[in-house]
Amino acid sequence: MKNPQSILRDTFGFDDFRVGQHEIVDAVIAGKNTLAIMPTGGGKSLCFQLPALVRDGLTVVISPLIALMRDQVRALQEAGVAAGALTSGNTEEETQAVFDALSEGRLKLLYMAPERLSGTATFNMLQRSNVSFIAVDEAHCVSQWGHDFRPDYLRIGELRQGLNVPLAAFTATADQETREEIVEKLFAQEAPETFLHGFDRPNIALAFDVKNSPRQQILNFVAARKGLSGIVYTGTRAKTETLANALRDAGHSACNYHGGMEPEARREVERRFQQEDGLIVCATVAFGMGIDKPDIRWVAHADLPKSIEGYYQEIGRAGRDGAPADTLTLFGPDDVRFRRTQIDEGLAPAERRIADHGRLNALMGLAEALGCRRVQLLAYFGETSEPCGNCDLCDTPADTFDATTPVRMALSAILRTGEWFGAGHLIDILRGDKTEKVLARSHDTLPTFGVGTEWSKREWQAIFRQMMGHDLVRPNPERHGALTMTDRARPILRDEEGITLRRDTIQATRMGPAVRT
Numbered sequence: 001m002k003n004p005q006s007i008l009r010d011t012f013g014f015d016d017f018r019v020g021q022h023e024i025v026d027a028v029i030a031g032k033n034t035l036a037i038m039p040t041g042g043g044k045s046l047c048f049q050l051p052a053l054v055r056d057g058l059t060v061v062i063s064p065l066i067a068l069m070r071d072q073v074r075a076l077q078e079a080g081v082a083a084g085a086l087t088s089g090n091t092e093e094e095t096q097a098v099f100d101a102l103s104e105g106r107l108k109l110l111y112m113a114p115e116r117l118s119g120t121a122t123f124n125m126l127q128r129s130n131v132s133f134i135a136v137d138e139a140h141c142v143s144q145w146g147h148d149f150r151p152d153y154l155r156i157g158e159l160r161q162g163l164n165v166p167l168a169a170f171t172a173t174a175d176q177e178t179r180e181e182i183v184e185k186l187f188a189q190e191a192p193e194t195f196l197h198g199f200d201r202p203n204i205a206l207a208f209d210v211k212n213s214p215r216q217q218i219l220n221f222v223a224a225r226k227g228l229s230g231i232v233y234t235g236t237r238a239k240t241e242t243l244a245n246a247l248r249d250a251g252h253s254a255c256n257y258h259g260g261m262e263p264e265a266r267r268e269v270e271r272r273f274q275q276e277d278g279l280i281v282c283a284t285v286a287f288g289m290g291i292d293k294p295d296i297r298w299v300a301h302a303d304l305p306k307s308i309e310g311y312y313q314e315i316g317r318a319g320r321d322g323a324p325a326d327t328l329t330l331f332g333p334d335d336v337r338f339r340r341t342q343i344d345e346g347l348a349p350a351e352r353r354i355a356d357h358g359r360l361n362a363l364m365g366l367a368e369a370l371g372c373r374r375v376q377l378l379a380y381f382g383e384t385s386e387p388c389g390n391c392d393l394c395d396t397p398a399d400t401f402d403a404t405t406p407v408r409m410a411l412s413a414i415l416r417t418g419e420w421f422g423a424g425h426l427i428d429i430l431r432g433d434k435t436e437k438v439l440a441r442s443h444d445t446l447p448t449f450g451v452g453t454e455w456s457k458r459e460w461q462a463i464f465r466q467m468m469g470h471d472l473v474r475p476n477p478e479r480h481g482a483l484t485m486t487d488r489a490r491p492i493l494r495d496e497e498g499i500t501l502r503r504d505t506i507q508a509t510r511m512g513p514a515v516r517t
């Protein structure tokens with residue numbers, strides 16, 4: 001059998017496998033059903049291309065991205081590999097060449113768009129072609145849960161059973177629901193060997209800060225990195241402009257970018273960012289998809305991103321070259337309200353909105369983390385790790401306290417009002433404020449009325465925020481964001497478990513600007 005290490009060197013031109021690649025390659029070569037979850041850019045394609053050259057027979061690769069398939073096939077052919085693609089982008093000659101190579105048994109890799117799987121022609125052809133393996137790229141497209149559902153992906157399971165060959169599925173989408181659906185739809189009963197790797201970007205320093213004077217906080221962060229290229233992400237289009245102006249006033253080279261700008265103006269910013277040294281772009285999340293600049297030295301979030309996945313994507317644009325890069329994410333109560341409203345006013349079905357609130361909660365949990373942020377971030381993606389030494393909480397441990405009593409008070413107020421109210425009203429009850437709404441519903445007669453006067457309104461808001469971060473409560477989009485208790489909260493309410501919260505972020509909130517309730 002051919003040696004994987006020498007194929008890696010001679011055909012692909014790499015000295016070594018990346019973290020995680022070797023084990024996946026071994027499993028695929030051994031013919032195991034495999035599910036591999038790796039971040040974008042982690043090097044998934046090698047994990048099916050290399051085994052295809054080691055194994056006998058033909059490997060079929062299903063991918064939804066035609067341009068990407070054509071690129072990969074071209075690169076493989078240039079490296080001397082017998083690869084071909086059947087896509088709608090083919091010329092007739094290209095298609096004929098693929099069929100010829102297939103019937104002569106010369107092809108090692110055949111790329112195919114999922115649409116090819118409808119009807120029986122492709123299936124019959126594959127049955128005659130000595131297929132020994134199926135690789136599925138972007139496997140999350142089989143999930144109706146995600147954004148990229150492709151109905152034709154549902155046929156892949158039948159194809160696997162019909163050909164009776166092993167299958168390897170690859171995706172960068174790591175959330176639990178999607179993963180379970182991939183396993184169910186592609187592998188039926190035979191649980192695949194699962195690999196999850198490479199989400200850590202150790203050169204990126206992680207830090208969060210409570211907003212108190214947001215513009216100044218960003219200016220300070222940038223001043224300490226003067227002359228280095230970076231991105232400031234903001235929650236709104238208008239803010240990209242005001243922040244870029246403020247940065248220019250402070251003597252930096254800065255411009256702004258958002259999806260509402262003319263395509264020409266956007267391309268100009270992209271071009272400048274790529275070419276100029278030390279340019280700062282203040283942008284909405286519209287900026288970044290096509291940006292391939294390896295030496296972005298920092299990414300700041302002037303506003304909280306919309307989910308933990310979004311956060312990970314956005315900070316991940318920094319330090320692609322592997323050299324140290326810094327990040328800072330600001331958050332405050334208004335951010336949380338803004339993101340919640342975005343979710344609730346979106347058009348997604350209720351189930352999806354509840355999940356989106358959960359993803360936002362996970363990010364708030366990271367913002368209010370008690371220990372190493374990287375450990376918590378990687379744990380969200382399913383990876384276990386040791387404290388990193390490269391985050392603000394590894395540098396300066398959080399100031400925490402036993403918050404079991406106030407949390408229990410808050411949970412009790414939620415339950416006694418039937419899970420029908422948001423934090424504002426619940427705080428009025430806890431603080432014993434006889435507002436109109438409190439009196440109208442006789443909530444001044446509840447046993448929890450006025451039990452929480454020890455904490456100010458703002459401090460209570462910070463406590464509720466942290467409770468969401470620990471996923472003890474979630475807003476219910478079907479009840480205008482009223483807080484609902486999760487199963488995680490039950491042991492605390494029943495006195496079986498205590499809970500620790502952060503004192504420093506509660507105090508920072510108290511010192512911050514006035515907030516609406």
Ligand code: ADP
Nearest residue numbers: 014016017018038039040041042043044045046
């Ligand atoms: P993904 O599909 O996971 O987004 P790719 O398969 O396109 O990522 O790989 C991303 C980049 O990493 C490519 O430029 C590829 O050449 C490179 N790469 C993959 N494996 C290795 C390796 N073992 N050593 C060095 N570079 C690699």
Ligand code: ZN
Nearest residue numbers: 372388391394
């Ligand atoms: Zn750390």
